[in-house]
Amino acid sequence: MKRIIDIAVGLPLLLVSAPVMLLSAIAVKLTSKGPAFYRARRVGLGGREFDMLKLRTMVAGADDMGPPLTRDNDQRVTRIGAFIRRARLDELPQLINVLKGDMSLVGPRPEDPAYVSLYSEQQKRVLDVRPGITGPSQLSFSKESAMLDVDDYERKYVEEIMPRKLALDIDYVYNHGIILDLEIIFRTLLLPFRSG
Secondary structure, eight states: OHHHHHHHHHHHHHHHHHHHHHHHHHHHHHHSSSOSEEEEEEEOGGGOEEEEEEEOOBOTTGGGGSOSOOOTTOTTBOHHHHHHHHTTGGGTTHHHHHHHTSOEEESSOOBOHHHHTTOOTTGGGGGGSOOEEEOHHHHHTTTHHHHTOSTTHHHHIIIIIHHHHHHHHHHHHHHOOHHHHHHHHHHHHHGGGOOO
16 A cells, blocks of 8 residues: 555656756756766665665765765755755655655655664664655654764764664654654655744
8 A cells, every 4th residue: 555655646746846856957967067866875675775866965976075974064065955955855856766666755764875784683674664755763853964063973873863763763664554654744845844
């Protein structure tokens, strides 16, 4: 049923958002060197790796300039990229991942393989379901980039933030259902309008 909903909702969303995605991609190309889209290697269902699609919001080669984490005022983020991130438009291409079956509309947020290698056996339970464009940890940590505004931000992520996110996502794995998914989608749609 979840997969049917992903396709039934994901396809219309992709068609509706295609003009916005196209205009955003053009803006990215016109304002910085490099491709309009970015492929982020992530770990999905059953531990299988896949390329998660995003609109590129950083300078080309940003992966070689630091960890796969983004802080507030990250110097790698382009001017148009900062706007795209605030409006959450960079996530729109992931609707393609949903239709391909790599992701679901709702689920645990897919993580970089380097960080998944640090998971405990219990934490690996998040790999029992398809990762999502949005999910409980995405909602609770919508201001994650501000939380990483410390000197040793990768350590803070690994030791403090990641375990808390995983706890939320593991709870989702055990308790997910259509009603909860609809609630998460609704709350996600409201995120751009939240102040602060």
